[in-house]
Amino acid sequence: KNEVEQSPQNLTAQEGEFITINCSYSVGISALHWLQQHPGGGIVSLFMLSSGKKKHGRLIATINIQEKHSSLHITASHPRDSAVYICAVRSVYGGSQGNLIFGKGTKLSVKP
Amino acid sequence: EAGVVQSPRYKIIEKKQPVAFWCNPISGHNTLYWYRQNLGQGPELLIRYENEEAVDDSQLPKDRFSAERLKGVDSTLKIQPAELGDSAVYLCASSLGQVGTEAFFGQGTRLTVV
Numbered sequence: 414k415n416e417v418e419q420s421p422q423n424l425t426a427q428e429g430e431f432i433t434i435n436c437s438y439s440v441g442i443s444a445l446h447w448l449q450q451h452p453g454g455g456i457v458s459l460f461m462l463s464s465g466k467k468k469h470g471r472l473i474a475t476i477n478i479q480e481k482h483s484s485l486h487i488t489a490s491h492p493r494d495s496a497v498y499i500c501a502v503r504s505v506y507g508g509s510q511g512n513l514i515f516g517k518g519t520k521l522s523v524k525p
Numbered sequence: 526e527a528g529v530v531q532s533p534r535y536k537i538i539e540k541k542q543p544v545a546f547w548c549n550p551i552s553g554h555n556t557l558y559w560y561r562q563n564l565g566q567g568p569e570l571l572i573r574y575e576n577e578e579a580v581d582d583s584q585l586p587k588d589r590f591s592a593e594r595l596k597g598v599d600s601t602l603k604i605q606p607a608e609l610g611d612s613a614v615y616l617c618a619s620s621l622g623q624v625g626t627e628a629f630f631g632q633g634t635r636l637t638v639v
Binding site for chain 2: 417446448455456457458461499501512513515516517518
């Protein structure tokens with residue numbers, strides 16, 4: 414079982430729809446990151462969370478430490494939001510302490 | 526200030542040839558990571574540096590991969606000889622530290638081995 418699981422794997426939405434991407438993890442973490450990756454490979458950090466909720470423009474990220482779950486929401490989605498969204502956690506235990514552990518990503522396509 | 530800079534952006538080589546990737550992290554960032562990302566997968570750690578010391582290279586295929594971070598700043602990742610299965614995006618990231626610090630990523634180098 415992967416230490417970081419994302420759902421859904423693929424998501425197609427119509428412009429304007431509210432979008433939710435989920436991330437569950439099984440390890441102890443010091444922080445959780447939501448990242449955006451456009452075709453071509455570059456990764457942009459959207460949020461870093463250790464508790465609660467953060468908002469930036471149309472993006473909202475929440476984390477529930479007890480349930481080991483985080484969600485990324487996009488309000489009023491737009492075609493330019495089309496990208497792969499990756500959840501990554503920073504482990505606090507064992508040999509992987511300090512490393513980022515990545516989910517496989519959610520590929521979002523927003524149709525006009 | 527520039528972010529994490531990687532070069533080249535794209536590289537196509539024949540199998541059995543050597544290849545090298547270069548990464549310039551954000552100024553002052555002590556921690557540097559190299560990741561490999563296969564198509565449709567999340568990035569996987571190859572090596573993590575704290576300053577000039579490789580503190581986690583457990584996932585680095587040491588028979589053909591090598592990395593260095595001279596003076597704790599720039600880093601190079603080398604593959605020699607390259608195999609078809611090495612085709613992937615190689616990402617470099619840097620952060621101020623480990624716990625509670627944000628990681629910043631470069632644009633990546635897309636390697637195609639033919």
